[in-house]
Amino acid sequence: xxxxxxxxxxxxxxxFASHRVEGLAFRFNGPGLSGLRQRLEEMxxxxxxxxxxxxxxxxxxxELATTLPGEPVKVRIEGGCRHPWRTVRAQLPSRVTSNHxxxxxxxxxxxxxxxxxxxxxxxxxxxxxxTLHRPGRLPTLIECRPHHALLCDLVEELTPVDAPALIxxxxxxxxxxxxxxxxxxxxxxxxxxxxx
Amino acid sequence: MLTLHTTDxxxxxxxGELIDGRASWHxxxxxxxxxxxxxxYTTGKGTQDxxxxxxxxxxxxxxxxxxxxxxxxxxxxxSFSGKLITLAWAIELVALxxxxxxxxDLRIGPQPVEVDIT
Numbered sequence: 045x046x047x048x049x050x051x052x053x054x055x056x057x058x059x060f061a062s063h064r065v066e067g068l069a070f071r072f073n074g075p076g077l078s079g080l081r082q083r084l085e086e087m088x089x090x091x092x093x094x095x096x097x098x099x100x101x102x103x104x105x106x107e108l109a110t111t112l113p114g115e116p117v118k119v120r121i122e123g124g125c126r127h128p129w130r131t132v133r134a135q136l137p138s139r140v141t142s143n144h145x146x147x148x149x150x151x152x153x154x155x156x157x158x159x160x161x162x163x164x165x166x167x168x169x170x171x172x173x174x175t176l177h178r179p180g181r182l183p184t185l186i187e188c189r190p191h192h193a194l195l196c197d198l199v200e201e202l203t204p205v206d207a208p209a210l211i212x213x214x215x216x217x218x219x220x221x222x223x224x225x226x227x228x229x230x231x232x233x234x235x236x237x238x239x240x
Numbered sequence: 241m242l243t244l245h246t247t248d249x250x251x252x253x254x255x256g257e258l259i260d261g262r263a264s265w266h267x268x269x270x271x272x273x274x275x276x277x278x279x280x281y282t283t284g285k286g287t288q289d290x291x292x293x294x295x296x297x298x299x300x301x302x303x304x305x306x307x308x309x310x311x312x313x314x315x316x317x318x319s320f321s322g323k324l325i326t327l328a329w330a331i332e333l334v335a336l337x338x339x340x341x342x343x344x345d346l347r348i349g350p351q352p353v354e355v356d357i358t
Contacts, residue, residue: 054326054354055285055321055322055324055326056283056284056321056328058284061283061285061326062282062283062284062285062286062287062288063288064283066288110337110339230285230286233284234285
């Protein structure tokens, strides 16, 4: 990709620092949050945000959480978790009630038994939204499809001045990371930090 | 509109010191609550960590008002920057449920400059 002369930054000053990347809003290609919330209600309050790694599922789940009525319960299962059900159980309230809104990030980490246990433990929840890499376990609320133009858009937002120089190399970066936008942004962080 | 400031306008505090200040707000409509939060966060490469050290909540505030606060700074962690991450402190005033926020960056440590561990 094109090289850009950059000064060395404190990590906090890097335009691709985590607090800036995590502050990016989800880019909707269709109905916005209110439309999504309505769709969730129409689906009986149980559905999945589906997409590959680094496609914005977690960002969308966080944003959706702010619009849903009820008490949110956020459950996060990291990739490669050795005991996903135990991890989930530790994050669940002692009793899931009809006021709880379950938000399960990384549900694909659960095996079939863990998944059934989770559904059983949360059956009284007001609503249940999980992120998954593939459709199937729940009706799909929305499918996140990362694309090169999205990466360009995010880079432009993060680096309005340097973006024109960066954009020609972004397609190659996007391909190299198999469309994982999170990894693309981390590589751009390294470049800015002068380590790449 | 949210405003936040420390009493003496300072942004460097030593562990154990008190942060005195005032949080003020003016809203066009009623809000559920406002919160003053002292927190630290990491930023840089990778996942971000955040810890709210103290939160002072005011439920059902008037649409215009203020709250004076006094929060003791914990012993750590200090503000620092390394090669991979910066650990930064801030105090913020948040309106709920909208999430509208005003933030004041702070430096916590024995010296007025961020600890450099590069």
